[in-house]
Amino acid sequence: xxxxxxxxxxxxxxxxxxxxxxxxxxxxxxxxxxxxxxxxxxxxxxxxxxxxxxxxxxxxxxxxxxxxxxxxxxxxxxxxxxxxxxxxxxxxxxxxxxxxxxxxxxxxxxxxxxxxxxxxxxxxxxxxxxxxxxxxxxxxxxxxxxxxxxxxxxxxxxxxxxxxxxxxxxxxxxxxxxxxxxxxxxxxxxxxxxxxxxxxxxxxxxxxxxxxxxxxxxxxxxxxxxxxxxxxxxxxxxxxxxxxxxxxxxxxxxxxxxxxxxxxxxxxxxxxxxxxxxxxxxxxxxxxxxx
Numbered sequence: 001x002x003x004x005x006x007x008x009x010x011x012x013x014x015x016x017x018x019x020x021x022x023x024x025x026x027x028x029x030x031x032x033x034x035x036x037x038x039x040x041x042x043x044x045x046x047x048x049x050x051x052x053x054x055x056x057x058x059x060x061x062x063x064x065x066x067x068x069x070x071x072x073x074x075x076x077x078x079x080x081x082x083x084x085x086x087x088x089x090x091x092x093x094x095x096x097x098x099x100x101x102x103x104x105x106x107x108x109x110x111x112x113x114x115x116x117x118x119x120x121x122x123x124x125x126x127x128x129x130x131x132x133x134x135x136x137x138x139x140x141x142x143x144x145x146x147x148x149x150x151x152x153x154x155x156x157x158x159x160x161x162x163x164x165x166x167x168x169x170x171x172x173x174x175x176x177x178x179x180x181x182x183x184x185x186x187x188x189x190x191x192x193x194x195x196x197x198x199x200x201x202x203x204x205x206x207x208x209x210x211x212x213x214x215x216x217x218x219x220x221x222x223x224x225x226x227x228x229x230x231x232x233x234x235x236x237x238x239x240x241x242x243x244x245x246x247x248x249x250x251x252x253x254x255x256x257x258x259x260x261x262x263x264x265x266x267x268x269x270x271x272x273x274x275x276x277x278x279x280x281x282x283x284x285x286x287x288x289x290x291x
Contacts, residue, residue, distance in 0.1 A: 037185040053133035053193040058140025058200030068103040072096040113147025145171035201235040227275040228259035
């Protein structure tokens with residue numbers, strides 16, 4: 001609040017609470033910030049008629065094939081011109097070679113998002129307005145938004161403010177790009193709008209999002225049907241050993257049916273197209289939401 005001057009009229013220094021930025025950023029106003037991250041996106045999605053999304057999860061560190069190969073080429077050029085192996089260079093080359101291998105997931109995420117977006121347009125007459133949704137950052141998130149943009153479609157970006165890694169990608173639709181402070185509100189919006197989930201190889205964040213949403217489905221906290229694709233068996237079979245969980249009795253054998261592991265864009269596209277058509281496009285049990 002501005003300092004009060006002698007003989008000031010009250011109108012010059014009074015301030016409404018909702019205009020007090022210092023208060024709004026204080027611990028006392030945390031509940032207001034949480035409410036804002038619930039209500040502002042709701043208003044925006046309602047205005048843009050965003051009700052149905054296909055959510056892509058995956059690592060923010062996955063590079064495009066072009067970027068990964070360029071990085072590796074530059075490192076090998078450095079090795080060749082130096083005439084010796086500078087300290088740490090071999091480790092950087094090893095990581096760059098790994099990034100080239102992982103870059104296939106970036107390209108396949110972009111291709112899948114592009115093909116799905118083309119299909120989304122073909123079913124709009126049914127009243128369904130599906131959109132690709134990602135976390136708005138780099139890596140697999142960027143690939144998903146990029147694929148949607150290549151198909152000349154809109155896509156959602158649910159960004160999160162972080163001290164590292166998370167920089168907004170330029171392919172998400174500007175009016176549908178939202179930055180969150182609170183992870184739990186962001187997760188709510190991921191699930192609330194989602195009609196399908198595609199999980200590409202990722203780290204802690206990807207696992208956190210995947211397992212939380214899988215738990216919601218397993219415990220039937222939501223009554224909507226949602227197909228879940230775990231993309232890339234070579235990666236996930238080593239990171240996530242569901243057979244051992246069944247063996248030790250920590251999950252039920254039927255829980256393996258909560259998701260499908262898929263290795264190709266063609267299979268993922270046909271599976272998602274079929275499931276969304278059966279359960280949403282042609283199914284009156286899940287009516288289209290209107291304004």
